[in-house]
Amino acid sequence: MTSTSRRRVIAVAALLAAAPALAACGAGDNANTNMPYAPTEAQVHVKDGAYGEKGMRVSQAFVLGPDSGGQLPAGGAAPLYLILTNQNQAPDSLVGVTALPDQATSVKVASPIQVPPNTLVNTGQPTPQLTVEGLKNALRGGETLTLTLKFQSAGDVTLDVPVITRSREFATLPAVPGALPAPSPTAAASPTAATGH
Known part of the structure; x- marks a missing residue:
């Protein structure tokens, strides 16, 4: 493969890699994925x-x-x-x-x-x-x-x-009766508890 062919392959690969990013830029701030549900x-x-x-x-x-x-x-x-x-x-x-x-x-x-x-x-x-x-x-x-x-x-x-x-x-609506809260995170065992000191 000549150096010219190699440069063309690299240029095409770079363009293909950049295409999704360029397309995303074109959507701007009003893209569907940027809109809240x-x-x-x-x-x-x-x-x-x-x-x-x-x-x-x-x-x-x-x-x-x-x-x-x-x-x-x-x-x-x-x-x-x-x-x-x-x-x-x-x-x-x-x-x-x-x-x-x-x-x-x-x-x-x-x-x-x-x-x-x-x-x-x-x-x-x-x-x-x-x-x-x-x-x-x-x-x-x-x-x-x-x-x-x-x-x-x-x-x-x-x-x-x-x-x-x-x-x-x-969040300002009344809480649903009977709803269970989020589980509290389990505290990680401390080094002293693990070693017994």
């Missing part, structure tokens, strides 16, 4: 194909989990937070919520939640009105529960709802 955009989690025709907008949906590093034990309960807007002309109400049988036994609705036309309804204020009960698996945050919202007029809307840890912007 927003559980407040629940409409992207809607599974029901007729969602747009029903006129019920779910602009926030999440299940509040434990504090970071903790867990909600199987059999426990967790609050469900929703923000709803009825885009229909007539009033409606959320009369029930169901969960997949392998995820939870039921979802308790304190009472039918009225959703007047063109009004933002926050089911978490002043206190959560919806509770996912009888969790089939322990939750740590990051999981997804499939829930079906049952409206009196709009019918059923099925969502994939994320489980969010009680941290950062969610």
